[in-house]
Amino acid sequence: MPGLLQAPPERFGKTRYLVAAFAEFIGSGLFSFAGTAVLAQATAGPQPNVVWAALGNGLVLTASLYCCANLSGGHITPSVTIATMITGHIPFFKGLCYMLAQVCGSIFGIFLVVGLIPETTVGMGNNAVGCFHPGPGITKGMLFGWEFVLDFILVSTVYAVAIGQPTFGNVAPLIVGFALTADLFAGGAYTGGGVSPARVLGPAIVFNCHWDVAWVYILGNMSGGIAAGLMACPLYGDHAPVWDKMMPWGDHHMERESMSRMLDAAENGEQRPQGNIMSADHLTTVVATDNSAAFDPARPTKIKTFALARG
Known part of the structure; x- marks a missing residue:
């Protein structure tokens, strides 16, 4: 039986790609909206509350995974999708559909933020809530390194609990949420913990913010995911021919x-x-x-x- 984060047995006929892609859209949208709302509360005071942000985003990711895992496999982030494409766990075209749906879902989630959180407007720039940027003294090289490591940890956890056999079954999304929480505890103060390229692109597109570093986040995230997937090949098998x-x-x-x-x-x-x-x-x-x-x-x-x- 496939793990929760692998694509489930195909039972949708000609519409299976649309159903799976829509599930990724919803999951990514929930993650982007609720995660950004958590960040808005965590950064409302004079000092950012890293604990609140880390725990909140971990729980949000867990809920998002449970929402769509049985429909699409629950990738949520392009980092997981590109890794599974490289290791042969999902077809190339399906992976592209997933990543497009994830980015669109993130954009939709940020539009919900604009509509539901006061004093947020489209195109408001770098001061918008949820826009990812490095902390004081963090260079672009450091930013790439942090995001690479954080995504490597997250995607490695996905392979360990949801793709490598035997899987951890129904608790796999919860463990992946714990991994994100650990990531944010470790790197949240330095990078904000982008982790997901879709999560970074959503605010950047809607608020037009921090484009000077958005590409560094995306490059670090995708590279970390690819590295984790390549490491998983010799460990777990079930890879592409x-x-x-x-x-x-x-x-x-x-x-x-x-x-x-x-x-x-x-x-x-x-x-x-x-x-x-x-x-x-x-x-x-x-x-x-x-x-x-x-x-x-x-x-x-x-x-x-x-x-x-x-x-």
Whole structure:
């Protein structure tokens, strides 16, 4: 069974991409709106309340994940999406749809902020609530480093609890929310804890604020997500076939190798497949069908079905 943050079994027919993308739109919008509202309260006093901001945003992310996890997989942030695209857990086109929906959702969430929080207006500039900027003395190089590390921690947690098998099941979104809280405790005072490129772009677009550093946040976030995904390949397997030669211990690679050896042996008359597979011809069909599936975790592969049947 796929983890909560992987795409679930496809059951939407021709509309599955629209349903999943809309779920990402809603999840990102909730995260952007409620997270910004929390920041507005945390920064209302003379001294920013980092504890309030960290706990509030962690809870908001957890709620957003639970809202859309069963529809889209609950990526919420492009950092998670690009990592899963690289490791082969979702198709490329679906990933692009997700990221577009996440950015649009964040923009929508900030428009809700404009409508519901007093003294906020479109295009109000760098003084707008929710606009991310580095703390005093933080250079662009430091900003990139912080955002890289913070996103690496978050995306690594996603792989550990929701993608690597066995998953943590229904508590996975809660653990990911804890990871964001830890991120904000560590780096909130230095960078504001952007973490999500969509979360950074939403306020920047609506309020027209801090474009001079927005690209640094986005570059750091995406780089951290990619690095976490690449690290996850040798640890958890289930990666795209392109990585097999470099990391031959991945689950799918080992299953394909086992199937290939059994097929070769059956064709040479050395042995016949056991279990529910009745002929080498059927085994050929299984392997060919699985190769065409591109190992999309949204569709459980027939190789895995065969392996379970034999067990």
